[in-house]
Amino acid sequence: MSARSEQSKHLRERLNNELKRVSLDHCVKCTLCEQYCPVYPVTELFTGPKFVGPQAERYRDGDSVDHSVDYCSSCGTCTVVCPQGVKVAEINSLARAVMKVEHGMPIRDRLITETTIMGKMMTPVAPIANAVLGNSLARGVMERVVGVDRKAPMPTARSQTLHGWLRSRPKPTNKPTRGPVVFFHGCAGGYFEVDAAKKSIEVLEHIGFKVLVPKQGCCGLAHQSNGLFDRATDQVRALVTQLRSAGTDLTIVSSAGSCGGMLRHEAHEILGLDDPELLDVGTRTRDISEFLMELHDAGELPTDFKRIDLRLPYHQPCQVRSQGIGMPAADLLRLIPGIEVVESGAICCGIAGTYGLKKEKYEIAQAVGKGLFDMVAATNQGVVACDTETCRWQIEKSTGVRTVHPVVLVHQAYGLS
């Protein structure tokens, strides 16, 4: 048996044993997943989570016949809204992984998922990398050769990595009063969204935590959502080891919205990993807004915030919502006097990690995000808040409005910037 058919057999068994048998028959066809799916209403190419999931799955025994599952953006909303506990998104992610193993996958999907390599290569040559990514000729070549849409948002390379900043910055002056936490910034926080990561560290230090920042790689989420399960597994296992190296009983605070979700549930539920080390890290991981709101609910968060007079559109990324933690960033921002948080009400911005970069999906992603972009245009006063990196790039590229992690405003309200 070839390696590919071995891999396909393994994935099929998982799909069958872990997901189909325990959750497929719970579907009562209420169709709420379709009501909330962000992709289904904007394209006929995707027949909706119920059809490609609990219905088509029954017919996928011989061959993965329904290729429309590839148009699922993996936002996870169908599982969140299902009132019967059907793991619709997980079924569809595995079905796609089977399809990609059996039918092959574009080289593009292997390239755009290598975020850490991109970061490492781009940082030393940041101005050149940014110029290339801003060059329409280069983007045209990239679209034709690789399949990344020429209009899709790209990260901005920074000349200093987060760890470069950590090594060179002056030591924090205030003494920690609350003990240590581990900080998880994700690969984007390390290389591209360095500002959000820095400010998260400074906020945590400001309220009395000692912040440990172990060296850390990619969580593998992008590989996973492209069906590259083996590579994703290697990545997330390495990350788990790195995060555990800083301590095995400390809270892990994450500023990487969707990557936190990978550690907390997706690696377990979609990749099927049961490693006790992964489950341990997942249990200890908190989104930074969730962590601060837990302190607030316990009466332990300083709220001596400076006033910021601002009407602030806030978009919760689908992959933060799918963690089932409510909307802690909106709750947190509302504690700052003067900020009027306007929730986007949008299910998804369209990008869904790497989905909206692909040339065959770019227009769909823009259509998914249209309601959000219109809402931002109608309500913003110069800034939007959103918890996840690629969503911020998508919103900023599509609206022209500066889009920041919510912690950036908390940092400002504490008088740190």
Added chain:
Amino acid sequence: MIDVVVIGLGPAGLSAALKLAESGRTVKLVAKGEGGFQLSQGTVDILGYSPERVTSPLAAISGLPGGHPYVGIGADKVRDAVLWLRDTVGDELLVGDLAENYVLPTAVGAMRPTALAQPSMVAAHQASSYAVVGVRQLKDFPAELLAGNLGCQVAWVDLPARKEVDSSAHMFARAMDDPGYARRFASAVAAVAPKGAVLLLPAILGVKPGTWRRISDQLGRPIAEVPMQPPSVPGIRLHDALLAKFKAAGGRVIIGSRVVGCKTAGGRVASVTVAVAGGPRDLRASDFVFAPGGFASGAITVDSRGKISEPLFGLPLTQTDANAVVGPDYWAPHPLFEVGVETDDAGRAKYDNLYLAGDIIAGAERWREKSGEGIAVATAVRAAESIMGGRA
């Protein structure tokens, strides 16, 4: 820092949560998924059969047997609660005065009594005659069957919501919110609609509450929306309106996480345990409203040996053996569906600060007597008022 945790996002959970949030309480609502109103007809039933068809639901409440959820509340309080809901969402969404039920056609042409309905539906009440128009690309709406059972004429329009042969009601409703599409739809309907005092159309006339009026005005004759399968567009309107009001009142919502346990001490619930991604979180609060639904949502379960239980709080049920309450006749009353939890007059069960609302409460076969939303809202308002200090 949280005053009340509400479990459940249906008519009961949303009503209790909104009422409490509007009174200034800090409320966190937790639901394992979406649901409730979207799975309903988008109307508010109070009492439709008892067991014969009821004309005045309020008058009929006093005739209900002991053990019915309404009996401990009383007709006046039921009326106040339901009118609160009506006035809260406004008369673009709910109309009716509770003195007399509307009798409205279902999508298969049966006549169904309900107390409050959406303004887009009520022209069908006591109409002298009907006409039906279906949409070829809306296969979920059986226009021939509806017209056949009503004994009226039917016609079809051919107008896809988008480029596909079969779209859902929700997809049509989204298209209808675009005034251009609504205009084309009304023109197509006007071109074929048969004669009849009231023109029945599928309930796809906009997700937004006012869209149906544009179509009605253009047609220039009385029309009525007929509710369809879930997710029901009129149900979505009610759900969205209540959820938006709850959030505007400062309410916080967790959707997609199951409540899996509780911690109790001294006859009170101290916290409930929510299974968020990665692990359990304990939500502490002063009071808890439990509005999880009943059998259909899995809040009350029956195992393979017929043992009925409420797994979360281990609440006492009026019957624990399903074999004793399931009969052989499909059409006969099913006492199984009356099984639930009995509460005290404040709506509490087992714990001093645990208030119940909705389907979890024993004593009514809601789908048979058409009382689901009324019981949900009345018990939700009772729970909220008990917490706010009006405890009986």
